[in-house]
Amino acid sequence: MRIGELAERAGTSARSLRYYEAHGLLEARRSTNGYRDYDEGDLRVVKEIRSLLDIGFGLEETRPFVECLRAGNDSGAVCPDSIAVYRHKLSELDGCIDRLQAVRDRLRGELDEAITQAG
């Protein structure tokens, strides 16, 4: 399939697909006319990338998952590198949540105080 169809089926844009390619996450055979030519495996790769990006992964962090898929695994998440990224992201998320929670509580307190003083 060509890039437009892949983009639509993966719920993204042709621009993004070229971007992923430029960063070595997606490869494309070329038709004789120079158009990119993709298959179903590429669709799975792009879907994997998209779902990870949606979660908040950076593009680089999706690389182990892509390679894991390419290595023939049913899931991109079962390889050691992918799992390591998962763990890292999880602790990153925990830290982020903790910080936000602390800010939230502090803000809540300051809001209450401001309301009290404003009467």
Add this chain to the structure above:
Amino acid sequence: MRIGELAERAGTSARSLRYYEAHGLLEARRSTNGYRDYDEGDLRVVKEIRSLLDIGFGLEETRPFVECLRAGNDSGAVCPDSIAVYRHKLSELDGCIDRLQAVRDRLRGELDEAITQAG
């Protein structure tokens, strides 16, 4: 005092102070040589901006607090507009935390699953 001293006392950079001024958050008298001249009130304003930025406010969101301080209030937070921004930010934070928490839980589940499958 001049911009370097204000920056140091407020824990920021001269660049930032000029940036705040360019966005109408800070005004400066000028000495005869053209140098910016600040007083203690300006220091309080900058400190207010800094602490809000540190919490995660955008620069625009600090404006009501600055104006509240300039209006002669002891705290920048006691004016209605400031309180409104506080409320808005609080709900924004709550939403953000909820989303992150959902992502976290999902990630945790996927990690467990990946580990199980990777055996």
Add this chain to the structure above:
DNA sequence: GTTGGCCCTGACACCGGCGTCAAGGTTTAC
């Protein structure tokens, strides 16, 4: 043969709060 829809590459724009450099003027200390 021409219109329209797809594709190509390359490159600028965005957002936000700065860092940092350029090219100059001023003041202080020696």
Add this chain to the structure above:
DNA sequence: GTAAACCTTGACGCCGGTGTCAGGGCCAAC
């Protein structure tokens, strides 16, 4: 008189993923 440390304005760079435009080629339908 000169070095050093301050100040001025103006402008580009960053980060990351993507939108969007420019300028062009390919192909199918009419």
